[in-house]
Amino acid sequence: MPQTFAQKALARAAGFDFAEVGQVVDARPDVVLSHDNTADIRRTWLEFGQGRVTIPEKLAITLDHAVPAPTTKHAQNHAEIRAFVQEQGIRNAFEVGRGICHQVLSEEAIVLPGQLILGADSHTPHFGWMGALGAGIGRTEVATLWATGELWLRVPESMRIVLDGPLPPGVTAKDFALRIIGDLGADGGLYASVEFSGSGIESMSLESRMVLPNMMAEFGVKTAYIAPDEKVFDYLARRLARRQTTDGGRTVTEAEVAIRNSQLAANAIYPDADASYIAEHIYAAAELEPYVACPHSVDKLATLSQVAGTRVQQAFLGTCTNGRLEDIAAAVEVIRGKRVAAGTRFLVIPASSQVLQDALRLGYIEALVEAGAHIGTPGCGPCMGNHMGVPAPGEVTISSANRNFQGRMGTKNAEIYLASPAVVAASAVTGMICGPGNL
Amino acid sequence: MSTTGRAWKYGDNINTDVLFPGKYTYTAQGRAEIASHALEDLDPAFVKNVKPGDVIVGGSNFGCGSSREQAASCLVYNGVAAVIAESFGRIFYRNAINFGLLVITCPEAARAIQSGDEVTVDLARHRILTGSGEFAFPPFSASVGQILQAGGLVEYVKTKLRETA
Ligand code: SF4
Numbered sequence: 001m002p003q004t005f006a007q008k009a010l011a012r013a014a015g016f017d018f019a020e021v022g023q024v025v026d027a028r029p030d031v032v033l034s035h036d037n038t039a040d041i042r043r044t045w046l047e048f049g050q051g052r053v054t055i056p057e058k059l060a061i062t063l064d065h066a067v068p069a070p071t072t073k074h075a076q077n078h079a080e081i082r083a084f085v086q087e088q089g090i091r092n093a094f095e096v097g098r099g100i101c102h103q104v105l106s107e108e109a110i111v112l113p114g115q116l117i118l119g120a121d122s123h124t125p126h127f128g129w130m131g132a133l134g135a136g137i138g139r140t141e142v143a144t145l146w147a148t149g150e151l152w153l154r155v156p157e158s159m160r161i162v163l164d165g166p167l168p169p170g171v172t173a174k175d176f177a178l179r180i181i182g183d184l185g186a187d188g189g190l191y192a193s194v195e196f197s198g199s200g201i202e203s204m205s206l207e208s209r210m211v212l213p214n215m216m217a218e219f220g221v222k223t224a225y226i227a228p229d230e231k232v233f234d235y236l237a238r239r240l241a242r243r244q245t246t247d248g249g250r251t252v253t254e255a256e257v258a259i260r261n262s263q264l265a266a267n268a269i270y271p272d273a274d275a276s277y278i279a280e281h282i283y284a285a286a287e288l289e290p291y292v293a294c295p296h297s298v299d300k301l302a303t304l305s306q307v308a309g310t311r312v313q314q315a316f317l318g319t320c321t322n323g324r325l326e327d328i329a330a331a332v333e334v335i336r337g338k339r340v341a342a343g344t345r346f347l348v349i350p351a352s353s354q355v356l357q358d359a360l361r362l363g364y365i366e367a368l369v370e371a372g373a374h375i376g377t378p379g380c381g382p383c384m385g386n387h388m389g390v391p392a393p394g395e396v397t398i399s400s401a402n403r404n405f406q407g408r409m410g411t412k413n414a415e416i417y418l419a420s421p422a423v424v425a426a427s428a429v430t431g432m433i434c435g436p437g438n439l
Numbered sequence: 440m441s442t443t444g445r446a447w448k449y450g451d452n453i454n455t456d457v458l459f460p461g462k463y464t465y466t467a468q469g470r471a472e473i474a475s476h477a478l479e480d481l482d483p484a485f486v487k488n489v490k491p492g493d494v495i496v497g498g499s500n501f502g503c504g505s506s507r508e509q510a511a512s513c514l515v516y517n518g519v520a521a522v523i524a525e526s527f528g529r530i531f532y533r534n535a536i537n538f539g540l541l542v543i544t545c546p547e548a549a550r551a552i553q554s555g556d557e558v559t560v561d562l563a564r565h566r567i568l569t570g571s572g573e574f575a576f577p578p579f580s581a582s583v584g585q586i587l588q589a590g591g592l593v594e595y596v597k598t599k600l601r602e603t604a
Binding site: 050 | 454455457460468480504505511526528533538592599
């Protein structure tokens with residue numbers, strides 16, 4: 001029987017050769033993710049009366065959602081997490097400033113192709129960029145995994161989304177994602193596993209690929225997938241080798257990278273050609289254009305020209321969706337030699353310390369600060385309204401994030417527009433929503 | 440088993456940020472504090488007037504958005520017995536079950552029920568009884584049924600751990 005990616009990946013995680021759509025399996029994830037919510041998860045886990053987490057080597061914990069701590073209560077929360085990490089000997093734990101969970105676990109090659117990662121974070125489908133099955137779960141479920149190592153999951157129906165041809169200049173993976181959600185609705189992928197394919201995906205940079213499964217959380221999916229290729233294996237093999245040798249203090253050889261590369265390829269999972277899908281949507285890349293999602297829903301799609309001229313008080317570049325090096329590069333290209341408009345703030349928060357270091361080395365940070373931007377600690381920033389860039393009532397933000405619900409950035413009566421990094425940067429320059437072509 | 444209460448009706452895409460704002464998610468602790476922020480940005484009257492046994496009625500994609508489990512637990516801590524909707528965001532659905540909150544997918548009932556209507560959920564017969572009629576809903580899957588029966592995931596796991604100990 002032919003199988004989709006989700007069928008194969010969940011069968012593997014449950015120890016079967018085959019899983020049927022609709023079947024409920026007890027899956028054993030390879031990685032269990034939690035972040036600032038870890039202290040609360042621990043309080044639930046304590047109810048199980050265990051002194052030790054049963055799967056410490058599978059836990060990955062990042063401090064990223066409200067960092068550095070904005071209040072005493074947040075600081076206390078972080079302190080509890082640090083104590084737990086130490087007490088349980090969790091190796092894959094990342095301090096304040098290292099970056100956003102999805103970015104850090106990608107950079108550190110903690111999740112690998114074909115694996116199952118369950119996270120107490122709704123954007124865990126992110127890991128589909130490398131062909132892993134990522135799904136979001138609740139805190140009590142993470143506590144359950146710490147205690148038992150397994151969790152029930154239903155094998156989802158799958159949907160195919162094809163991108164034909166390369167994206168035209170000025171059109172990004174973000175625009176493609178916004179268009180899909182705008183066309184099909186915020187519930188258009190409800191519960192499904194989305195498999196991306198097509199020449200437009202194959203020619204995309206890895207950083208751009210990361211945008212797609214990440215944004216599919218806003219489409220209601222359980223998970224999303226891109227077939228891993230040589231580029232993915234090479235990226236992960238190098239990082240895996242580097243991580244393992246940093247521990248051992250040696251440098252890696254190309255031969256070692258090659259071995260890891262072939263191991264990664266051997267564990268990758270691909271759907272069967274004749275697997276069955278509930279829907280297929282084909283997009284011609286050449287017909288796409290820059291889009292903006294309007295308040296207060298990601299599926300309120302507008303073309304850039306339809307909303308151009310809307311005043312913005314804040315432009316925010318960052319998050320697990322669009323806070324990577326190529327996003328910062330796109331912003332720098334737009335803003336270099338220009339100034340952020342009076343009456344508008346431009347906040348740039350790299351997705352990780354690695355992104356920040358690369359951006360520093362390439363002179364991007366200098367160019368941004370010179371233009372009047374300000375730079376925040378790698379992490380989620382104001383994405384979910386904890387701190388560091390919360391808008392005032394009545395203010396409008398244009399953001400490179402993935403979500404624009406009412407109150408999302410911490411203020412009920414504030415508006416959030418979502419767009420690509422270049423549009424965010426151009427809007428910062430004019431103080432109005434616009435594209436780089438309008439400068 | 441059945442439960443009766445008044446309906447609080449909301450629209451489509453009721454997301455986790457309006458159910459429980461993100462700014463409280465790492466610091467709010469305990470039932471009372473979590474309960475106090477329920478639907479804060481959507482309907483400030485809710486927390487003041489909700490009664491144990493009340494039912495929330497939503498449109499499509501109820502609970503979309505974040506994985507934060509207080510979006511479900513804040514309803515439980517306010518005494519809400521069930522959420523009836525046309526469809527649910529999948530993590531919210533799991534979180535609700537894990538807190539013993541009935542989440543019932545029934546588009547016909549979700550459309551027919553109006554705010555303030557008296558609604559009875561008859562779990563044994565898989566029926567929703569309202570002034571505007573009687574609606575059938577599909578039974579829960581076995582895995583969901585077991586967790587609900589135990590009174591939530593924590594109790595379910597405790598029992599399982601005891602059995603395997
Ligand atoms: S950047 Fe935003 S969407 Fe991404 S993990 Fe952080 S809070 Fe969630």
